[in-house]
Amino acid sequence: MADDVKKLSRKLRRLERKLWTREYLLKIAEFDGATIAPQNGAEARGEAMAALAGAHHELLTSEKSRDLVRSLEKAARKGRISGQLADEVRVLARDQREASAVPTEEEAAWTRLVCEADTVWHRAKTANDWASFEPYVDRIVAALKQRAERLDASRDPYDVMLDQYERGLTAAQFDAFCEQVRATVVPLVHGIVQRGYQPDASFLSDRVPDAVQRQISFDLIDLVGIDRADTALAFTEHPFSEGFAPGDARIATHIYEDNLISNVYSIIHEAGHAIYELGVDPDYAYTCLAGGTSMGIHESQSRFFENIVGRSRPFMGPLLKILRRRVPDTYDDVSEDELYRAVNIAQPSLIRTEADELTYPLHIMIRYEIERLLFAGEARACDIPRLWAELTRKYLGIEVPDDTRGCLQDTHWSGGSFGYFPTYALGSAYDAQLVEAMVAEGVDLGEACASGDLSPVRAWLGAKIWRWGRSKDAPELIGGACGAPFDASYYCSYLARKFGALYAL
Known part of the structure; x- marks a missing residue:
């Protein structure tokens, strides 16, 4: 592997580790919220998770990160990288393209919304209280339809959502x-x-x-x-x-x-x-x-x-x-x-x-x-x-x-x-x-x-x-x-x- 590609690959691994760290902390907060966290801490947890999600999104979609991935994609097309590294470039490029379609502030707001909605759902299920959860469903669906349009306005928004969970499914x-x-x-x-x-x-x-x-x-x-x-x-x-x-x-x-x-x-x-x-x-x-x-x-x-x-x-x-x-x-x-x-x-x-x-x-x-x-x-x-x-x-x-x-x-x-x-x-x-x-x-x-x-x-x-x-x-x-x-x-x-x-x- 040429020296320039080696240098790029080292940068990629550093970027991936930083992204993983933010994802890890988000998962910890989400797991904690669904298991042992007190209900009254939901708002603070939502703010922290929104900040983490925003930081993750900003790092993933920054011009510096995008330039790095584009350079590696170019090297892959020329056959200069293969194996695991080529897979990393392909998958991260896809993640990056999809994330770039959504503004950072929108990603943070989304994380805050679902954190709040999850807390309300837990209470609503116990109390048989659909009315308290109902507004969140409309807000979440509206947000997802907007996200689907950003990702691919040419497709049915529900097909776009299916693709997020199972690639290619319609x-x-x-x-x-x-x-x-x-x-x-x-x-x-x-x-x-x-x-x-x-x-x-x-x-x-x-x-x-x-x-x-x-x-x-x-x-x-x-x-x-x-x-x-x-x-x-x-x-x-x-x-x-x-x-x-x-x-x-x-x-x-x-x-x-x-x-x-x-x-x-x-x-x-x-x-x-x-x-x-x-x-x-x-x-x-x-x-x-x-x-x-x-x-x-x-x-x-x-x-x-x-x-x-x-x-x-x-x-x-x-x-x-x-x-x-x-x-x-x-x-x-x-x-x-x-x-x-x-x-x-x-x-x-x-x-x-x-x-x-x-x-x-x-x-x-x-x-x-x-x-x-x-x-x-x-x-x-x-x-x-x-x-x-x-x-x-x-x-x-x-x-x-x-x-x-x-x-x-x-x-x-x-x-x-x-x-x-x-x-x-x-x-x-x-x-x-x-x-x-x-x-x-x-x-x-x-x-x-x-x-x-x-x-x-x-x-x-x-x-x-x-x-x-x-x-x-x-x-x-x-x-x-x-x-x-x-x-x-x-x-x-x-x-x-x-x-x-x-x-x-």
């Missing part, structure tokens, strides 16, 4: 995906309802004290394969996780003493996110390539551990071993088959995060359709409770008793994450195709789940997905791992096989 593509999935899911749901049979799951509602559930949480983190020295467990209204740095990916859960299984699968799900972050190539640390590449891929990893592993028949042995040790009075008398059937009950329900695999994509469609209407200007925040009730009735055939269990149940909108929800369904669909490729390459998934030794699964996912960080977008990752482009038919076949067998359809 509403037309997701519409086609939904149509294909509905054609499988709806007849299966109807068939289960008509059959009129559900297995006994009464033991799942036995009371399990908070302290015991915390012990189980750490047992499950161990089982997924995360070193406890690499993570911390916190508690919040809506479970989530965040990757901060090498050796630091944190998990936040919510414990209900009368619903142990909620925490069990929240932990396994969030541990899937965390282990992805921890599995990124260490050479990417402190660069723009660190972290997951997209929310679709991120959700594929969390839902892989939650569903493909965590709700599989072979995994019931290791799971039941933990439950019997911690809650013997209930689980000593529960068989592996009884537990398997109980945790895979398929029936319409209100809460997305508690939904079974089969009806889960219908929950996503409810949120997706509302977001489309908001961005098209065909609905406002005041319409959301009504729309939620109508779509829940349409897709799930049940009534919404209150907003806490309806349109206030998810944290995403308070953080401005419009366009995120479709990635949950895509992640589940990616998983079905990843399983086929994993098994075809000789990984005995059933044996790994039955033994409780998931190292072969982690090794395969680590090599095919985790290590690449942001250096590859979702289509390239899926194509590389599976040897073919994404195909939702794998997902539809998986659902039909699993639930057809469970309910003898």
